[in-house]
Amino acid sequence: MPFGLAVAMIFAAAVILVMFAFVCSRAAEEIRLRRDAKLNIGDRVSLNRDMGAKLAYKGICAFFKKEYGKAAKHLEKAVKYSANPQNSAFCLDWMAKCYDAQEKYGDSLNCGIRAVEIAPTNVKVLFNLADRYSRSGRFEKAEYYYKSVLKYEKDNPAALFMLGEIDMGRGFYDEAEEQLKRVLEQDADFAPAAAELSVLMAIKGNYRQMGVYRDRAEAGEFKDMKRLEKRLCSIREMNALFSGAENDF
């Protein structure tokens, strides 16, 4: 075979192989994205019969592709087509996520509020709204909605943990301790709760308990142990500076 022909054939084979690999990877990504969107909608939902579900599916696919503006528009249309309030709340919740991704926090909060008004017993929607209030620093409202979650799902560890965080943030240390201990009763390996409890104990000056919870956080493989250690050291130092008391750790 002439050399030039061999090179040309190899080049063509390389082009075909690379394009094939590229198309396969894109197709795999698209399939995975659509499968995730369908999982979120629900396996049993028929997209052909339900216009609202179809629009919601399109919206979620656009969200995963990071086309947030387009996703919000599809989801808004889906809300209008949804007869069932739970479906409308679902679409509004996803719209809120789109606005969060676009950093339009006011619109995100409004969507969350609308979702809760339509479906006031939907735990996921309540929790997400509470999260949004918590992130914007409106702890009273956040507390109200986390407690609403607990009405329907008693001892929900995530809601209890967030209530503990909120109480800590407002300086209600005894209430925070109660909530965070309840979290550890539900899930003994919940490292973030153990970490926050260690900080709380340091703030209260109870260094023995601080050490216990610090060890529990480490055992639970808390991600930022180094920073936690630094925080605890700093609190102990400042407590000692102000009170002049010996620590019992």
Place this chain on the structure above:
Amino acid sequence: MRIFGVEFDGNTFTELFFIWWFCSFLVLFPVLLVMARAAKQRERRNRIERLFDETRFGADAKAKKRFRKALGLIVSDDVKFGKASRIFKRIMNKTADPLDRAYCAQWYGKCREAGGDEFYAATFYTEAVRIAPSDVFALNRLANYYHDKDYEKSERYYRQSLEYDPTETRVYFGLGKLYSRNGEPEKAIKQYETAIAVNNGYVAPMAEAAIEYAKKGDKENCLKYYLLAMANDLYEFDKLEEEIKLCLSD
């Protein structure tokens, strides 16, 4: 033929493999470049959508398109504040609606400020406030501009901003810093406490309140706000610690 000192005759397996690998690289490289470029374009579009207020300019699609183009010049890697500011100015001159004109003046001011021309930026923020007195963003920028230059003007703009948006916690924080700078710690602490009351998780005023109390020698309240800042996971707690120690030693 000879490549890098190696004799190629196209017959041996290893030579063919080398050629195949090289050709694959030649094809793969531009494909990867195109994919990266597409991802960058998508990210740029998302950033423009984040910045652009859809409610502006009503049905004027041309103005919206030009505005997005100007925003695209700001969010791209090759930032062009000058060109963007000229587009904003042109849209402002052609728009009749006062709120849209104020919006364009605001963005013109931002471009000028980003380009380092604070004085000219302040001129346009003043223009934005003149056209739309409730433009909270422009009021805040003006208050910030006069923060180190004119105490009374800065305080006036902060107060004006609060009349239109009493939930903007950064304004309370700015006022607190202004009073602190002017040697009015009681007023400063009051503003910090208001900021914390409006946004319970706002850590910066907690830290500043701790420092103000340390300056006054009020250890109890200093510790209270320090611990509150730590409970809210203050990021640069070591700096706060150093400053408090410095204030207490003074």
